[in-house]
Amino acid sequence: MGSRNGVFSARSAYHLLSNKESSHRLSTASDSRIHDWSMVPADVWKIIWICSTLPKIQRFLWRACVCGLATGDALTRRNVAADPLCGRCGECETISHLLLGCSYARVGEWEEGIPIIDSLVKLCLFFLWLSRTDLVFGHKIWQPNEVICAAVKAFQEFVDIQTTVDTTPSTVSLPQQWIVPPAGYVKCNCDSSLSMDSCKSGIGFICRDHSGAPMVAISDPVSFSDVLVGEATVIRLALLEIISTRYARVMVESDNINLVTYIRDGGGTSPLLI
Numbered sequence: 706m707g708s709r710n711g712v713f714s715a716r717s718a719y720h721l722l723s724n725k726e727s728s729h730r731l732s733t734a735s736d737s738r739i740h741d742w743s744m745v746p747a748d749v750w751k752i753i754w755i756c757s758t759l760p761k762i763q764r765f766l767w768r769a770c771v772c773g774l775a776t777g778d779a780l781t782r783r784n785v786a787a788d789p790l791c792g793r794c795g796e797c798e799t800i801s802h803l804l805l806g807c808s809y810a811r812v813g814e815w816e817e818g819i820p821i822i823d824s825l826v827k828l829c830l831f832f833l834w835l836s837r838t839d840l841v842f843g844h845k846i847w848q849p850n851e852v853i854c855a856a857v858k859a860f861q862e863f864v865d866i867q868t869t870v871d872t873t874p875s876t877v878s879l880p881q882q883w884i885v886p887p888a889g890y891v892k893c894n895c896d897s898s899l900s901m902d903s904c905k906s907g908i909g910f911i912c913r914d915h916s917g918a919p920m921v922a923i924s925d926p927v928s929f930s931d932v933l934v935g936e937a938t939v940i941r942l943a944l945l946e947i948i949s950t951r952y953a954r955v956m957v958e959s960d961n962i963n964l965v966t967y968i969r970d971g972g973g974t975s976p977l978l979i
C-alpha cells in the first residue's frame with residue numbers, strides 16, 4: 706500500500722481493502738451467506754489476517770470485504786426496513802461508499818497528513834464505520850478530524866500495549882497473530898457477539914486451509930441470551946459446515962476459554978445451558 710505524498714487517503718485505504726476485481730464485488734454483492742471467494746484476491750485476505758492489529762479490526766475488515774456489514778443498501782436488499790441512502794450525502798449506502806467513496810470519507814485526503822501505516826489506516830476505516838453507526842442511531846455526530854484522532858489514539862494504545870508486552874510477556878496478553886494450520890488441515894475461527902438487544906446478536910466463522918485461503922465463511926444474526934451459548938452455537942455450525950464438505954482434519958479456534966475448557970473436558974462439567 707502506498708501513496709506518493711505519504712499521507713492517509715481514501716485511495717490508500719482502497720488498496721488495502723481491495724483491488725479492481727473486489728471493488729466491483731464490494732459495490733454490488735449483498736448476501737453475506739453466499740460468497741464467490743474467487744472474486745476476492747488472496748492477497749486481500751493475507752493483508753487482513755496476517756497483519757499487526759487487533760482481532761476486532763481484522764473481523765471488521767473481513768466483514769467489509771464480504772459485504773457483511775449492515776449498510777442501508779445491504780439491509781434493503783434483504784427486505785429490512787432501512788434507509789438505503791447515505792446519511793451524509795444521500796448516495797446509495799454501500800460499504801464501498803461509506804469507507805471509500807463518500808465525500809465524508811475522502812475528507813482524510815485534505816486533512817493534515819498522517820503517516821501511512823497499515824494498522825493506522827485499518828483503524829481509520831473502523832472508526833469511519835463507527836461514526837456512521839453513531840450517526841444512524843443518533844448517538845453522536847463525528848467530525849472528520851475526530852475519526853482520524855480516534856484512530857491515531859487507538860493506534861498509539863495498540864503500540865503501547867505491544868511495547869509493554871515485549872517487556873513483561875508473562876503478565877499481559879497480546880492480540881494474537883493468526884497461524885495457518887498444518888498441511889491437510891482446515892482451521893475454523895469462530896466468534897459470536899452478544900448484544901443486550903437480542904436482535905443485534907450474531908455469530909460468524911471462517912474456515913481456511915493450510916495456505917490461509919478461505920474455504921467458507923458465514924455471518925448470521927442469531928438470537929441467544931448467553932455468550933457461552935453463542936460461542937458453542939457458532940462452533941457447532943462451523944463443524945457441521947466443514948464436515949459437510951468431507952474434511953476430516955479440522956482445527957477450531959475460539960477466544961472463549963470457558964467453552965474451550967468445557968469441550969476439552971468432554972462436556973463433563975458443562976453448564977446445562979450448553
Ligand SMILES: [Zn+2]
Nearest residue numbers: 791793794807
Ligand atoms: Zn455518503
